[in-house]
Amino acid sequence: MQSNFVYAMLFTTGAGLATTLGSAIGLSIKKPGPKFMGFSLGFSAGVMILVSFMELLPDSITAIGFKSAYTSFFLGMIIFFLIDVIVPHDYIGQHDHGEINSSGKLMHTGLLVALGICIHNIPEGMATFVGTMEDINLGIAIAVAIAIHNIPEGVAVSVPIYAATGSRKKALFWSFLSGISEPVGAGIAGLILLPFLTPELLGLVLAFVAGIMVAISIDELVPVAKSFDTEHTPIIGFILGMLVMVISLTLLGG
DSSP states (O other): OGGGHHHHHHHHHHHHTHHHHHHHHHHHHSSOOHHHHHHHHHHHHHHHHHHIIIIIHHHHHHHHOHHHHHHHHHHHHHHHHHHHHHSOOOOBTTBOGGGOOSHHHHHHHHHHHHHHHHHHHHHHHHHHHHHHHHOHHHHHHHHHHHHHHHHHHHHHHHHHHHHHHOOHHHHHHHHHHHHHHHHHHHHHHHHHHGGGOOHHHHHHHHHHHHHHHHHHIIIIIHHHHHHHOSSSHHHHHHHHHHHHHHHHHHHTTO
């Protein structure tokens, strides 16, 4: 398990830097198409929910039992909910940021979104780290799902900052900072958990991470996907995300 540490940090860094990719997309085409965004976010939610209920929670129940696993699961959901309440953040497309027309307000909006995303990315980094420590293939699946989720976050940061300053470098810089908190979260998890990582503690953490991922999917990904496209592309993406995850787990012997 210790040998997975390097992979865990690499996967988490890659997922976090997807915010910079989203920023580049936002600066090049200003706003990705609503159907693309709705499908992508729905796909990500499908992957994360299936991984949570078919991989993380069963492994946790095996390690520590039903009651302890679900206690940790709901604690993960509650912690993420509290983070979301204390430090909310918006996506471009979720609210009409076009109404904010002064450069000062646009810059303020972009920086607040960057701060919110930065804090939200810490538990996501922990999720990728823990998943990879359990199984590299599982870590890849979580990292890809979170990377897809991070692309619109990069758009959300870059568009208002670029509109306020006219500087692509500043927009890219702030989106990079918001994403780099993901490997920081992984590093925190590694420093705290690795010296004490017993099968029982890992079971608790897996269920906790599952709760975080389900909360992200239900509270953020699905509603935001529907805000981009109210038609059927989000649910199509959701179903295909689950299907692709089932196929990949089957092929990997999961």
